Every structure is written in structure tokens, then in C-alpha cells.
Amino acid sequence: MPIAHEFEYAKPETIEEAVGILDKHGSGAQVLAGGTDIVPGLRDGLMKPGLVVDIKGIAGLAGIEHRGNVLRVGALATFTDLIESELVQERVPLLYEMAMTVASVGVRNRATITGNICSAVPSCDSGPVLLVHDASIDVTGPDGKRVIPIAEWFTGPKTTALGSAEIVTSVSLPVPQGDHGAAYVKLGRYRGEDLAQASVAVLALPDNEYRVAFGAVAPTPVCAPGIEKLLRGKVIDDALIDDAKKLVAKETAPIADIRASREYREHMLPIMLERGLRAAAARLGGKGPQYGATLI
Amino acid sequence: MKRSITLNVNGEGRSVDVEPNETLLEVLRERLGIKSPKIGCERGDCGSCTVLLDGRSVRSCLILAVELDGHEIVTIEGLSKNGLTELQQAFIDNNSFQCGFCAPGIMLAATELLARNPSPTEDEVKEAISGNLCRCTGYEPIVKAVLEVSGKGGGRQNG
Numbered sequence: 001m002p003i004a005h006e007f008e009y010a011k012p013e014t015i016e017e018a019v020g021i022l023d024k025h026g027s028g029a030q031v032l033a034g035g036t037d038i039v040p041g042l043r044d045g046l047m048k049p050g051l052v053v054d055i056k057g058i059a060g061l062a063g064i065e066h067r068g069n070v071l072r073v074g075a076l077a078t079f080t081d082l083i084e085s086e087l088v089q090e091r092v093p094l095l096y097e098m099a100m101t102v103a104s105v106g107v108r109n110r111a112t113i114t115g116n117i118c119s120a121v122p123s124c125d126s127g128p129v130l131l132v133h134d135a136s137i138d139v140t141g142p143d144g145k146r147v148i149p150i151a152e153w154f155t156g157p158k159t160t161a162l163g164s165a166e167i168v169t170s171v172s173l174p175v176p177q178g179d180h181g182a183a184y185v186k187l188g189r190y191r192g193e194d195l196a197q198a199s200v201a202v203l204a205l206p207d208n209e210y211r212v213a214f215g216a217v218a219p220t221p222v223c224a225p226g227i228e229k230l231l232r233g234k235v236i237d238d239a240l241i242d243d244a245k246k247l248v249a250k251e252t253a254p255i256a257d258i259r260a261s262r263e264y265r266e267h268m269l270p271i272m273l274e275r276g277l278r279a280a281a282a283r284l285g286g287k288g289p290q291y292g293a294t295l296i
Numbered sequence: 297m298k299r300s301i302t303l304n305v306n307g308e309g310r311s312v313d314v315e316p317n318e319t320l321l322e323v324l325r326e327r328l329g330i331k332s333p334k335i336g337c338e339r340g341d342c343g344s345c346t347v348l349l350d351g352r353s354v355r356s357c358l359i360l361a362v363e364l365d366g367h368e369i370v371t372i373e374g375l376s377k378n379g380l381t382e383l384q385q386a387f388i389d390n391n392s393f394q395c396g397f398c399a400p401g402i403m404l405a406a407t408e409l410l411a412r413n414p415s416p417t418e419d420e421v422k423e424a425i426s427g428n429l430c431r432c433t434g435y436e437p438i439v440k441a442v443l444e445v446s447g448k449g450g451g452r453q454n455g
């Protein structure tokens with residue numbers, strides 16, 4: 001079925017030009033990068049922009065770099081770029097593990113992590129991973145640049161703190177110093193194309209410091225401060241894991257949808273948390289399954 | 297407003313005027329007469345519309361043609377320009393397909409895999425084609441064929 005909606009197309013070459021166009025057209029303009037969410041949105045009539053603004057011609061938005069203990073993932077970096085980046089594999093392997101679970105190769109070759117958080121569906125794989133890593137989103141708008149902490153980014157299902165004339169230029173992650181271990185546990189019905197029914201990201205830092213976040217079980221990806229507080233300073237063992245699992249219901253609010261029932265999500269979440277905690281703790285100790293292995 | 301774009305399709309420069317709302321899949325099939333990319337789900341789920349864009353497998357139903365001015369597309373028609381690739385021959389030898397609807401997409405996905413990883417494991421083959429749905433075969437003969445050329449450079453294009 002062809003796309004019925006008609007629109008104009010612009011391909012600016014600088015950020016300033018792009019922001020100018022967005023400022024002029026307001027919500028009538030839609031930014032396009034990989035297009036894997038936008039094109040179905042246009043086809044389904046969920047989006048009806050008068051103008052599509054392709055940002056792939058803007059220099060400086062591509063690439064992944066590591067500078068001053070910060071990993072900067074350019075707005076045009078695809079999930080394949082993350083998977084193939086040695087920097088990512090060595091410094092922030094959780095990003096690699098997450099990217100390996102996103103849809104299929106054919107989508108990952110095009111879809112960007114920035115687009116993933118701009119679409120902001122509650123099940124987005126990038127959300128929990130960026131939350132545990134305390135990422136921040138670098139944006140440019142008519143009033144210049146600003147940085148939005150990931151904790152303030154998601155404002156509801158499919159909504160974000162990004163202004164209508166603003167463009168994300170990169171996602172920045174502080175690289176954990178010293179050893180760390182992490183795990184992304186994604187529950188889906190099959191490999192290739194499926195969105196998460198539920199997901200858990202765990203980051204284990206030295207001195208028994210843990211970060212935990214969930215996806216697809218609340219209106220936005222969410223952190224789990226209660227679980228993090230319980231775990232703080234303690235060595236992961238069976239009793240502690242049992243206590244942590246009891247807190248899952250307090251930190252999440254799953255609903256039933258087309259992919260899973262509420263009860264199934266509630267049942268699986270504590271199991272996923274356990275797998276994530278064990279894998280992250282083992283990896284911190286230089287053991288455990290290699291990154292990218294299926295954990296559930 | 298129509299825009300003129302130039303694509304390199306299977307080694308040939310092709311200029312075409314496209315509306316911004318035309319997908320690459322439509323332009324290949326309806327304007328350029330290249331019918332191997334199939335219209336399946338048209339939402340990125342099935343992989344039957346797969347083509348290689350600058351050497352990477354992509355879903356042509358998820359790309360606006362207007363985005364691709366100056367880029368390079370390869371379809372099955374281009375892959376076998378100079379005869380079948382080893383991989384294609386392995387698919388024939390293993391009777392890998394039945395109706396064949398998924399075949400172009402799977403061949404291109406597997407070609408990309410072998411180009412980047414000449415000796416994939418069974419798991420890697422399954423992962424690489426996990427987004428290409430086949431309704432007929434149960435995938436066994438497909439995976440077997442790819443594994444047969446694993447380590448032999450079978451993904452290379454001839455000539």
C-alpha cells in the first residue's frame with residue numbers, strides 16, 4: 001500500500017539550517033533519520049507532517065567517539081554502528097548487548113539509537129540501558145544547545161522533553177571507570193522484529209553499587225531506585241536476590257497489551273531481574289556469559 | 297513536489313523523478329521494473345523487500361526513495377549478473393525454497409552476512425536471517441545452504 005499522505009522533503013546541510021526549518025514549520029515538520037519508525041507512521045496515517053526533514057546530510061551527527069571519559073554516540077549512529085564499534089564493545093558493552101536484541105539486521109542497519117528514544121515507545125530497548133548508564137541527550141534548538149538528562153527525557157508513552165524545533169545531536173554516556181559488569185535481559189516472543197514484552201537493564205559497579213531499570217512495564221522506561229537502595233553495598237547472594245525480587249511489583253506497573261498479559265509480565269519480571277543481577281555481577285568479576293548471549 | 301534522484305542500481309546509473317512519499321520498494325518495482333524485492337508486510341517485519349544499500353541489507357519498504365540520491369542498490373538481479381554465486385548454487389542444491397517469496401530477501405541477507413563474516417556459525421546464520429520470514433520451509437534447508445558455503449567465500453559476487 002503506497003503512502004497516501006503527501007508531504008514535502010528537505011535535506012538541510014547544517015544543524016542551524018535544520019533548526020531554522022523546524023522553527024518555521026513547528027509541529028508540521030517531522031525529523032527523519034533511519035526512518036524505520038517514521039515510514040510506517042506515515043503509511044499508517046499516524047503522522048501527517050507537511051514536511052519531512054532528513055538530517056542525514058548534516059555533517060558531524062555521525063560516528064561514535066570516546067573523549068574525556070564520555071562516549072558520544074552521534075544522532076545518526078545506527079544499532080549496527082554500535083554493534084560493530086570496538087569502543088562500545090570495550091567501554092560500554094551493555095550498549096552492544098542491547099543493540100544485538102533490536103529487531104533484525106536489516107532494521108539495525110538503518111535504525112538509530114537516537115530515533116529509538118525519540119519515538120519513545122515504552123518498550124524501547126535503548127531506554128533502560130541509557131537510564132542505568134546515566135546518559136544525557138545533547139540537543140540544539142533555536143535558543144542554542146542544551147543537555148537533557150535521560151531521567152528527564154521520557155515524559156510519557158511516545159512523548160519526550162524535546163522541543164518541537166529542537167534536534168538531538170548526540171547521546172552521551174559517562175564511561176564507568178574501573179571494572180564494571182552489566183546485563184540486558186529482554187523478553188520477546190521470537191528473535192527478529194519483536195518488541196520487548198518486558199526488559200531489564202542492570203549495571204554492577206565496584207563496591208557493590210548497582211543500577212537497575214525496566215522497559216515495557218510502565219508508561220516510560222523506568223529506574224528502580226528502591227531495588228538499587230536495597231542492593232547498595234551488599235554482595236549479591238541468593239537471599240539478597242530474593243529480597244530484590246519482592247520489590248519488583250513496587251517499581252513497575254505492567255499492563256496487558258497485544259504482546260503479553262499483565263500477569264505474564266508480572267511473573268517474568270522477577271525472574272528476569274535475577275538473571276540480570278547474576279549475569280552483571282559475574283561479568284563484573286570477569287566471569288559470566290559473554291556479552292550478547294541470550295539471558296532468558 | 298517531484299525530485300530527481302540518481303541511483304546506482306545493480307551497477308547502472310538510473311535517474312528517476314520521485315514524489316517524497318514513494319518508497320524505495322515502489323520505485324524499484326514500479327518505476328525501474330526490478331521485481332525481486334517483494335511486497336510483504338510493508339512495515340519492516342518480514343524482510344521480503346530486502347535490498348543491499350551501499351552493501352548493507354535494508355528494508356526497502358522503510359526507506360523513502362528521495363533519501364537515496366547518489367546511493368548504490370544491489371538486488372538479486374545484480375547479484376547474479378555474471379552467473380549464480382556459490383551461495384545461490386548452494387540454495388539450489390539444498391532445495392532451500394518452495395514458493396520462493398522469501399528467497400530474494402534471504403539471499404541478500406545471507407550475502408551480507410558472508411561478506412562481513414566469511415565463516416559464520418549456525419547461530420550467527422540464524423541471527424542474520426531472523427528478520428526474514430519464510431512461510432514454507434521451516435528454515436532448515438536455508439540454514440544448511442548458508443553453512444555449506446561458510447568458510448568458502450560463497451557470499452562473494454562473481455566477476
Ligand code: FES
Nearest residue numbers: 336337338343357
Ligand atoms: S515488506 Fe518490507 S519488511 Fe516486509
Ligand code: FES
Nearest residue numbers: 394396430431432
Ligand atoms: S519459500 Fe515460501 S516463504 Fe520461504
